[in-house]
Amino acid sequence: MTSRNSSSSRLSDLSREELETLTKASGESSYRAGQVWQWLSQKGVFDLDSMKNIPAKLRTYLNDQCPASALAITHNSIAVDGTEKVLFTLEDGKLIESVLIPAEKRTTICLSSQVGCAVGCYFCASGIDGGKRNLTSGEMFEVFMTMRRLSIDADRPVTNLVVMGMGEPMFNFENLMTTLDRINAKDGPNFGARRITVSTVGIAAGVAKFTASKRPYNLAFSLHAPNDRLRRKIVPLESAMTVEEIRQAALLHLRETGREVTFEYVMLKGVNDGPREARELRRLMKHTQAAVNLIPYNPVPQLDFDRPDDGAIDRFVDILLEAGVKVSVRRRKGADINAACGQLALRKSH
Ligand code: SF4
Missing domain, CATH: 3.20.20.70 (Aldolase class I)
Structure with a gap:
């Protein structure tokens, strides 16, 4: 049986710390990572396009790095x-x-x-x-x-x-x-x-x-x-x-x-x-x-x-x-x- 660990390439697999690191790497402040985390972990929204308060540049960056769910x-x-x-x-x-x-x-x-x-x-x-x-x-x-x-x-x-x-x-x-x-x-x-x-x-x-x-x-x-x-x-x-x-x-x-x-x-x-x-x-x-x-x-x-x-x-x-x-x-x-x-x-x- 193959096992995939939790830091694989999908957005929902990221920990909050991993999300913050990626957000900073994109040039945005970690406060934006908190907003994305809210969409994912509180609202259960995993589609980046629906995260309307997130700048398009960050959404595109995150999507390139770790695409949203295909579930x-x-x-x-x-x-x-x-x-x-x-x-x-x-x-x-x-x-x-x-x-x-x-x-x-x-x-x-x-x-x-x-x-x-x-x-x-x-x-x-x-x-x-x-x-x-x-x-x-x-x-x-x-x-x-x-x-x-x-x-x-x-x-x-x-x-x-x-x-x-x-x-x-x-x-x-x-x-x-x-x-x-x-x-x-x-x-x-x-x-x-x-x-x-x-x-x-x-x-x-x-x-x-x-x-x-x-x-x-x-x-x-x-x-x-x-x-x-x-x-x-x-x-x-x-x-x-x-x-x-x-x-x-x-x-x-x-x-x-x-x-x-x-x-x-x-x-x-x-x-x-x-x-x-x-x-x-x-x-x-x-x-x-x-x-x-x-x-x-x-x-x-x-x-x-x-x-x-x-x-x-x-x-x-x-x-x-x-x-x-x-x-x-x-x-x-x-x-x-x-x-x-x-x-x-x-x-x-x-
Ligand atoms: S899912 Fe549970 S009940 Fe079914 S085979 Fe596995 S251990 Fe047994």
Whole structure:
């Protein structure tokens, strides 16, 4: 997989310092760099021609040095429940997607961190074609700002951000942290850190860096099974952390940052949704201070998995609740618009 760093040639990939250096090199004062930064980071405008208070000479100079974005919305669909799925085409023609998920009291953006995914979870459409490349920090930021604008246009402003779309976030750690820091920055969207969650299958080096950095964002592990034997049948990546390593990492994260992690658990009918797995998960949770988020599967036509029956979900929840485990269930969203992770990009690229 090729990786591009955050100082590549597009305007949205520049840091504020890089933008100031370029602005000074053009003969303009750094105050102009602040104005351009405002367009990019607060207004989400990435097209230089629209920055009307910026002198034409500086706009031309910046465009020559680092052209504006080529990110474009290719497809946009809204489900009957209000879930909005957007497919973006990148500069190199690759496709990524993002989803806006409305709920009673919140609206969540689901953000991708890579094109495709090398982890290849058997239930997930994003892994079918493997991992293609990391997204740059500018690409992720532009997607976030575009989705944020759509949420405002739809009169349901975004309240939460989850990095749970295409890709394994810890494989693109540096670019992702640059993006989240910019989303959280006071001179940017100033989006609350506690409303941001990064979800990983457990990549040891990335998780260790994340915890050590003490960044104020939430951490979630995509667990999906209470033991390694079953987990390997769902998450095939050999280098992913074991269940015990994840448990230890969750405890360390709590000790170091004071923040509890969440275990995501995609429920697959007849695979990991039975009372036996629920009881095993309950035992695991006894020794782990974390919350469990159950996600009944959104079926993907190309894949051989089904959503559990409501009765199986209720039984699973009851078994966890009996032991006082903190558990939530994500309600089904966007089933009529291919809202499962990677599903729309897969359909459009095949
Ligand atoms: S579920 Fe996440 S980690 Fe697994 S293949 Fe899909 S995008 Fe990758």
